[in-house]
Amino acid sequence: MRGAAVTPQAAYALGKDWYATRLDFDWERPGAAQVEAAFARHGLTGPFWALPTEVG
């Protein structure tokens, strides 16, 4: 299978983490290191989840 598969529970937990501040007025788009750290907190590591440049 191409890509990566994530359980619904992990997707929910990642969503809770990733979007925790999205509705705040002062929200800032996270940098690559912050995004990678969020992925890693939910077990999403390896080349598929690596970020050489910033993403949102």
Place this chain on the structure above:
Amino acid sequence: MTHTERTVRHAIYAAFLAQGLAPSTATLATQLSLPLADVIDAMRGLAAQHCLTVQPGTDEVWMAHPFSAIETRCVVRRGERQWFANCAWDAFAILALVGDGRFETRSPATGESLTFEARDGRIHGDGLVHFLVPARDFWKDIAFT
């Protein structure tokens, strides 16, 4: 991000959360007492910074992740309210934002109807979220992602 961009972005997310719908630029201008041209500038700035996506050929909201302004096959429901998500991951993220509710979709592989329920911090339902595009390429074609 400028102050006007923050104001517009915040109003869009508040509307999505409360109503499941994105306000038009005209509605935003009225609601925020801003000139329409300033709202449009803000929309273009936010899109350029990948803070949201506009519908092709317009300055109207398409995606303010995890929400979609247009109907999709990923629907989140909580009571009488509903939201459209851009993808399955976004649907679970909407559940994380709005509280306990249901995510209804169809399997991209089989067309089978699928329902997941968020209850007390747990997701109930069988299936997997498939990411086809690696993280480094999410924004190369965000609609495809």
